[in-house]
Amino acid sequence: MKCIIVKLLMIALLLLQCNPSDGDEGAKKLGFVALFLVSMQKFGRYGHVAVPVGNNILTIGGQNGFTVFNDIYQFDPLQNVIYPVSNLKYARSNFKAVQLLDGKVFIVGGNSSPLSASSNANSPLIQTEIFDPLTKTIISGPNLIQGRSDFSMDLLNDGRVLIAGGRSDSILKSAELFDPNNLTILPVGNLNFNRCLHTSTKLNNGKILMIGGLDNGQATVATTELFDPNTLTFTTSGNLSVSRALHAANLLANGNVLVTGGYKISTPPFATNTKVVELYDSGLGSFSSIGNISEFRVGHTAISTASNRILLCGGHQILSGSPILSSCELFDTGTMSILGSGQMRSKRSAHTSNLLSGSKILITSGFDRVDFSTGIPGANKTSELFDFNQFSSIPVFGDL
Structure with a gap:
């Protein structure tokens, strides 16, 4: 592998010599070629x-x-x-x-x-x-x-x-x-309740809303609670209609919180999916079910955009074969409905997503397969830029 990398770097040098350009620009190009080639030796990841x-x-x-x-x-x-x-x-x-x-x-x-x-x-x-x-x-x-x-x-x-x-x-x-x-x-x-794999969302008043998760019995919980930074105390809030963990929660412009996806465990270890979307009313402190997303999603990402829409990407499903998704769907928080959908370049779950300028989302790594003999996921080392206006994606140079 090292010999291949050295040969590729030599080819890159020759290409730059055959295509004269500004010295600094040429060095910059070579630097990014080197970074790309070196990073090819790395592995993808989840839990990052x-x-x-x-x-x-x-x-x-x-x-x-x-x-x-x-x-x-x-x-x-x-x-x-x-x-x-x-x-x-x-x-x-x-x-x-x-x-x-x-x-x-x-x-x-x-x-x-x-x-x-x-x-x-x-x-x-x-x-x-x-x-x-x-x-x-x-x-x-x-x-x-x-x-x-x-x-x-x-x-x-x-x-x-x-x-x-x-x-x-x-x-x-x-x-x-x-x-x-x-x-x-x-x-x-x-906290009022033991919980892990829950979400936490900072509200417009500065309080932190904690939603769902797993308890000590390995069952999902429907409970939620608020942390007040002024009094340093936790108080209970309204319950979810569907208990869940590994879900997503997004603060809306009006101060409410949208909850999507995740899985439910009532009788451990048996888990089920949920498509139910719930809305937390920060004024009333209560949840209401407002519809469904298009696909079951666990371990997905949900990114709030400047247009008051939420892009849901990837995740996996608690079904036979544990399918991993490459699909994305755009949820309109005004009409509380799905506006459109598209495909990432790769299927992935437990990845990360970050909003960039314009309509671009950086989507990084995650896992794209599971070895069912060991139960160990296999990581995807690629990253991509997803455009939620065009529902299209381009690769990012350099792998993790």
Whole structure:
């Protein structure tokens, strides 16, 4: 493989020499050719995080099968290329990361080794890290009080960060608060319900709405609750009509929240899909069912666009053969109906999606197959740019 890469780089050099151009521009082109070729040796991933930083997108960590990654990649939308920029101190999967008010990225928890059937989280990490996108350097942050994976994490309006729920040896109900001003993490009381694989959404009033997830009995929950940053307390809110986990929740322009997809478990371990779309009324604190999406989706992404529409992409289904989807559908939050649909270049679930300028969405990695003899997903190492106006997609140069 190394010989092939060297030969390809030599060919690239010859091509640049045969096509004289400005020196800086030629060096830039060669740099991106080199980045593309080197990145071909890497693996795809799921359980990763994608964080917008300025005009770029950072893709951090994740895993493929029994390998957990510590690398950080950056997507440059001007060059349409993704390339490595740094490394974490700890390999992580099923963790969270958020950009702080000062522009740095706070990276928390997760697993440094893959989950096993005999444990909830294989001793998730207590270590946190802080990445500086300008200098591409990493420093250690304060330790969590409780190591956790599959939790929720939200940047509050005052710059503090709420870390809640998740799993360790059991499903957790504890919560912690990170203060970036003095680099401390303190306990902030308990949720009303144990939950992991739930969603958390910051409302227009600054409160955090937590929806669904799994409980200690491995059943999905219909309960929801609100965290108040002023009183540092959790209060119960209305119940879902359909309990669910691995769903998506999007804040609408009017302050309400739309919930799509996920799976339901009433009697573990038997799971079912749901197409039911629910709307949370932030004024009344209650949910109502408003219709269905076109396909069952678990582990999909849901991106809010500037046109008050939500693009749902990919995911998988709890059906025979566990089909993985390449389809996308555009949901109009004004009419509460599906406007149209299209196809990604690849089927994928547990991927990431980020809104770019215009009508473009960056869709990264995820898994596109499952080995049914081991139950281990296989990662897709590609990324693509999906245009939700045209329902078309182009590849991104450079693989994860």
